Amino acid sequence: xxxxxxxxxxxxxxxxxxxxxxxxxxxxxxxxxxxxxxxxxxxxxxxxxxxxxxxxxxxxxxxxxxxxxxxxxxxxxxxxxxxxxxxxxxxxxxxxxxxxxxxxxxxxxxxxxxxxxxxxxxxxxxxxxxxxxxxxxxxxxxxxxxxxxxxx
Amino acid sequence: xxxxxxxxxxxxxxxxxxxxxxxxxxxxxxxxxxxxxxxxxxxxxxxxxxxxxxxxxxxxxxxxxxxxxxxxxxxxxxxxxxxxxxxxxxxxxxxxxxxxxxxxxxxxxxxxxxxxxxxxxxxxxxxxxxxxxxxxxxxxxxxxxxxxxxxxxxxxxxxxxxxxxxxxxxxxxxxxxxxxxxxxxxxxxxxxxxxxxxxxxxxxxxxxxxxxxxxxxxxxxxxxxxxxxxxxxxxxxxxxxxxxxxxxxxxxxxxxxxxxxxxxxxxxxxxxxxxxxxxxxxxxxxxxxxxxxxxxxxxxxxxxxxxxxxxxxxxxxxxxxxxxxxxxxxxxxxxxxxxxxxxxxxxxxxxxxxxxxxxxxxxxxxxxxxxxxxxxxxxxxxxxxxxxxxxxxxxxxxxxxxxxxxxxxxxxxxxxxxxxxxxxxxxxxxxxxxxxxxxxxxxxxxxxxxxxxxxxxxxxxxxxxxxxxxxxxxxxxxxxxxxxxxxxxxxxxxxxxxxxxxxxxxxxxxxxx
Amino acid sequence: xxxxxxxxxxxxxxxxxxxxxxxxxxxxxxxxxxxxxxxxxxxxxxxxxxxxxxxxxxxxxxxxxxxxxxxxxxxxxxxxxxxxxxxxxxxxxxxxxxxxxxxxxxxxxxxxxxxxxxxxxxxxxxxxxx
Numbered sequence: 107x108x109x110x111x112x113x114x115x116x117x118x119x120x121x122x123x124x125x126x127x128x129x130x131x132x133x134x135x136x137x138x139x140x141x142x143x144x145x146x147x148x149x150x151x152x153x154x155x156x157x158x159x160x161x162x163x164x165x166x167x168x169x170x171x172x173x174x175x176x177x178x179x180x181x182x183x184x185x186x187x188x189x190x191x192x193x194x195x196x197x198x199x200x201x202x203x204x205x206x207x208x209x210x211x212x213x214x215x216x217x218x219x220x221x222x223x224x225x226x227x228x229x230x231x232x233x234x235x236x237x238x239x240x241x242x243x244x245x246x247x248x249x250x251x252x253x254x255x256x257x258x
Numbered sequence: 259x260x261x262x263x264x265x266x267x268x269x270x271x272x273x274x275x276x277x278x279x280x281x282x283x284x285x286x287x288x289x290x291x292x293x294x295x296x297x298x299x300x301x302x303x304x305x306x307x308x309x310x311x312x313x314x315x316x317x318x319x320x321x322x323x324x325x326x327x328x329x330x331x332x333x334x335x336x337x338x339x340x341x342x343x344x345x346x347x348x349x350x351x352x353x354x355x356x357x358x359x360x361x362x363x364x365x366x367x368x369x370x371x372x373x374x375x376x377x378x379x380x381x382x383x384x385x386x387x388x389x390x391x392x393x394x395x396x397x398x399x400x401x402x403x404x405x406x407x408x409x410x411x412x413x414x415x416x417x418x419x420x421x422x423x424x425x426x427x428x429x430x431x432x433x434x435x436x437x438x439x440x441x442x443x444x445x446x447x448x449x450x451x452x453x454x455x456x457x458x459x460x461x462x463x464x465x466x467x468x469x470x471x472x473x474x475x476x477x478x479x480x481x482x483x484x485x486x487x488x489x490x491x492x493x494x495x496x497x498x499x500x501x502x503x504x505x506x507x508x509x510x511x512x513x514x515x516x517x518x519x520x521x522x523x524x525x526x527x528x529x530x531x532x533x534x535x536x537x538x539x540x541x542x543x544x545x546x547x548x549x550x551x552x553x554x555x556x557x558x559x560x561x562x563x564x565x566x567x568x569x570x571x572x573x574x575x576x577x578x579x580x581x582x583x584x585x586x587x588x589x590x591x592x593x594x595x596x597x598x599x600x601x602x603x604x605x606x607x608x609x610x611x612x613x614x615x616x617x618x619x620x621x622x623x624x625x626x627x628x629x630x631x632x633x634x635x636x637x638x639x640x641x642x643x644x645x646x647x648x649x650x651x652x653x654x655x656x657x658x659x660x661x662x663x664x665x666x667x668x669x670x671x672x673x674x675x676x677x678x679x680x681x682x683x684x685x686x687x688x689x690x691x692x693x694x695x696x697x698x699x700x701x702x703x704x705x706x707x708x709x710x711x712x713x714x715x716x717x718x719x720x721x722x723x724x725x726x727x728x729x730x731x732x733x734x735x736x737x738x739x740x741x742x743x744x745x746x747x748x749x750x751x752x753x754x755x756x757x758x759x760x761x762x763x764x765x766x767x768x769x770x771x
Numbered sequence: 772x773x774x775x776x777x778x779x780x781x782x783x784x785x786x787x788x789x790x791x792x793x794x795x796x797x798x799x800x801x802x803x804x805x806x807x808x809x810x811x812x813x814x815x816x817x818x819x820x821x822x823x824x825x826x827x828x829x830x831x832x833x834x835x836x837x838x839x840x841x842x843x844x845x846x847x848x849x850x851x852x853x854x855x856x857x858x859x860x861x862x863x864x865x866x867x868x869x870x871x872x873x874x875x876x877x878x879x880x881x882x883x884x885x886x887x888x889x890x891x892x893x894x895x896x897x898x899x900x901x
Contacts, residue, residue, distance in 0.1 A: 149568035151840040179706040189878035208767040216855040219411040227566040229767035235767040247754040250725040326856025371779035436794035593882045670832040687794040
């Protein structure tokens, strides 16, 4: 009986931690951050973009070789460079990073065999989702152990 | 008539983990009828066999572009996800029951498709005792992994693998050895399905072990009779208390004269916690290493294929052909000067580097890290169990969470690439068909907002089940409950540590991984 | 169960033949109309020489095996994007004889920077006869 109470309490604590940390909260007035991202077979340069929640992000996409695109999962926005003669060689993606966490961005124009793995990471700080779920995992491990300690 | 001793009854109890719920599916008439049907295996394998024929054809004659190729999409996205998310956690080795890979070999060896013929074709040799372990499967899986970059991106490479797995190897192995030696000892997929099946909700067991003990003389389940073959997986159903090497082929269900076989849906009762029956075969280092291999690769693949490490990704592309100089940024790509054709050349440099990364991370680093926790566990227990025993037994605690890590990986791949799968169904051979109207579907990932939550749920479940496994294994290894808890704590720490790494790989960013 | 085995074998043969034969039969069918298939890959067109008759309607069916290429035949105003893994068609009637250039006008890479090779010399020939 006692074991179950402890278990339940810890799990409830964990879920609360998780919920609170995943919340987006009010977006503070952020700065404007500009990045020039060069896509090439099969990577982005830079492959990691770090910003703060609330920032306005401007990504200037260019290609060093063939046609590529850039699509940000989670935000679900993107753009593409088709390297056709006369077509623009730079496209701009502008958005507000209102959701915290880490978002994978990937190429959305088939550009060779390794196209499906052409990825990078957009880090929007503070990374509450990771902190929350990490804490939750620790609490769960402790909770189950607590259950085994307390039971007969 | 042998009497059943207390010792046996006690061992029977110890050989099982506690079940919360267990229901024999053979009590359902349609399932019972199907599994007892002589032709059932053929009926179940037939559609999959045709699918694999289509995959082999599409690998060589379909589109060379991976995301428009039936073989790549079905093998590495649909089939892989189906295995990791549904078939293995809920069905254990149920895939092995319907798998077309050994089909040609088994049909040839038996000399029949649906009948019972006890005059096997081929040499019928016994599998050598020295190799009665899964080291060969560990090796075959690692070998496949070293090519994983090109396997999942070049259709023809997957085609070659399929030809080897479906045609060449089965014919050779089934005509040299008895039974399903290929499945039990060689097939790379079988290795991890067997390990993870011990965590699944499906099991094949005898209903009553005493019935088996009282049945002296000719054992139909291992020798076969007019109704079916002796167990081709070399198991004795009477001693079966682990799913690891039972391929659910239903032969014993057909042959048992006492109808003593049950196929249980179960909750609890994970065979992770127990030794194979009656100490006949102790849990070994081979299975422990399989755990380390799978657990490590779940992380490594996530970093290589969905991460932000271009260098790592590049070495996995062993047909990349890029000869990157040691200094400087100029990249030379092999091409034919006469025809101006880009050549996909095998890069030994890349291959050896990637192979090295795989071998060192799975066979050295992961086991060494776990050994540290296991050593701590042994010290904390204050008991006389050997370090090797502690190390091996506790390694099974990683099975649930590593399966969940694969689940997190597979659901990601499935949702990101799902639109390609819908598209290929309309035009499987890239001929311009439009069977279901989806041939012109644009790429679009599905439910990206939900992916972190789903992955989080998998990892949370993994922590719960692996922590439980650690404690259950510990309780069975140490006689004293307090010692068992002390010993389990470092293992729980290892489980949580693994979970944190998986979380960081998917939801984290920054220098540390 | 000899009958069972015979049925099983027949089913297998039908299944395998249908799967392998089906697409092959379909491919042989498609050649009846005046359709010419072109595959673009880094950095050639396959075939790189096409011969057609003046005044005869011809359909070019093209795809790419790797990256986005261009199919640019200036003489007949053909200016298409060749997408990887997808087939596209363009139909036209060649109204003048001669030898015309097929060029890739979407940059598709080169062996090394400033090579002047690769995309820059990716060409095909369209010959229109009487």
